[in-house]
Amino acid sequence: MPGGRDGTPRDKVLVVGMDGLRNDRLVRSAAHAPVLHGLLARGAHGTSLLPYGEADGQAEGGPWTSMAYTDSGPGWSSVLTGVWPDRHGVTGNDFAGADYTRYPDFLSRAGAARPGLRTAAVVSWPELVHRGTLGPAVGRRVHHDGETDGYATADDLVARTAVRWLTEHDPDLLFVYFGGTDEAAHATGPLSAAYDAALLAQDAHLGRLLTAVDARGSGERWTVLVTTDHGHLDTGGHGGDTRAEREVFVVLAEPGTPAGTRLDSPRLVDIAPTVLDRLGIPVDPDWGLAGRVLPSPTPPTSEWS
Ligand SMILES: [Zn+2]
Numbered sequence: 001m002p003g004g005r006d007g008t009p010r011d012k013v014l015v016v017g018m019d020g021l022r023n024d025r026l027v028r029s030a031a032h033a034p035v036l037h038g039l040l041a042r043g044a045h046g047t048s049l050l051p052y053g054e055a056d057g058q059a060e061g062g063p064w065t066s067m068a069y070t071d072s073g074p075g076w077s078s079v080l081t082g083v084w085p086d087r088h089g090v091t092g093n094d095f096a097g098a099d100y101t102r103y104p105d106f107l108s109r110a111g112a113a114r115p116g117l118r119t120a121a122v123v124s125w126p127e128l129v130h131r132g133t134l135g136p137a138v139g140r141r142v143h144h145d146g147e148t149d150g151y152a153t154a155d156d157l158v159a160r161t162a163v164r165w166l167t168e169h170d171p172d173l174l175f176v177y178f179g180g181t182d183e184a185a186h187a188t189g190p191l192s193a194a195y196d197a198a199l200l201a202q203d204a205h206l207g208r209l210l211t212a213v214d215a216r217g218s219g220e221r222w223t224v225l226v227t228t229d230h231g232h233l234d235t236g237g238h239g240g241d242t243r244a245e246r247e248v249f250v251v252l253a254e255p256g257t258p259a260g261t262r263l264d265s266p267r268l269v270d271i272a273p274t275v276l277d278r279l280g281i282p283v284d285p286d287w288g289l290a291g292r293v294l295p296s297p298t299p300p301t302s303e304w305s
Pocket of ligand 1: 019020071072073075182229230
């Protein structure tokens with residue numbers, strides 16, 4: 001179990017989701033995302049493609065992958081549950097078929113495995129709360145409404161909420177979602193100035209979160225993960241099977257990560273088991289998680305040794 005009482009650092013995790021953030025726009029230059037580039041420089045990074053099958057291309061209602069549209073509902077469900085749409089059941093933004101009872105989000109799993117663990121989530125896409133992708137067992141579960149108020153406004157409120165929790169409360173596991181990049185890409189495409197501005201705004205929000213983490217002091221060991229749910233066509237839009245829509249990234253930063261480490265094809269379903277691992281919670285095979293634990297720079301040693 002995590003330390004604390006014996007003087008070892010307490011393990012904590014921050015996961016930040018940025019909707020529809022294309023990796024090529026992220027890595028393009030530090031000027032476009034200075035905070036994220038700082039994480040890339042001191043952490044690990046890699047990309048993978050969302051699952052794609054061959055035989056289902058004839059299914060009605062395409063474009064279609066073997067499992068799901070490259071949409072936000074399936075993508076964030078895969079991030080949060082650690083299983084693909086064939087198990088969590090979400091194949092589109094209608095959330096039809098969702099089985100979050102069998103496959104709950106990693107915050108709920110962590111809280112169930114360790115009562116007393118403080119979990120919190122704040123998002124600007126209300127569906128993640130309304131649909132139960134983030135389940136009712138999450139300790140603090142707040143949504144601001146990017147759909148009604150615009151994502152620039154809602155994301156700012158998300159960041160303020162998360163910073164307040166990090167400053168005034170004591171979360172052990174925090175999930176934060178920003179949607180401005182996806183909104184901009186749908187409006188003007190991911191090659192547009194508006195998309196650059198949305199990325200820069202989210203990058204600044206991330207910076208505020210990391211500053212709040214750093215200000216908490218030395219008795220904690222934070223793992224930070226940043227990811228996305230899908231890409232975008234150059235013209236804006238997603239749901240289909242092109243590489244631009246299917247490519248996703250994972251950034252992993254924690255104390256001891258060798259600078260510039262390459263992650264070997266990290267997948268969205270790897271995030272949940274990695275979060276649980278960093279909190280010292282063993283993954284139960286009965287959970288049926290599809291992902292693997294992303295490598296740790298400092299393999300955990302027993303606090304009893
Ligand atoms: Zn999305």
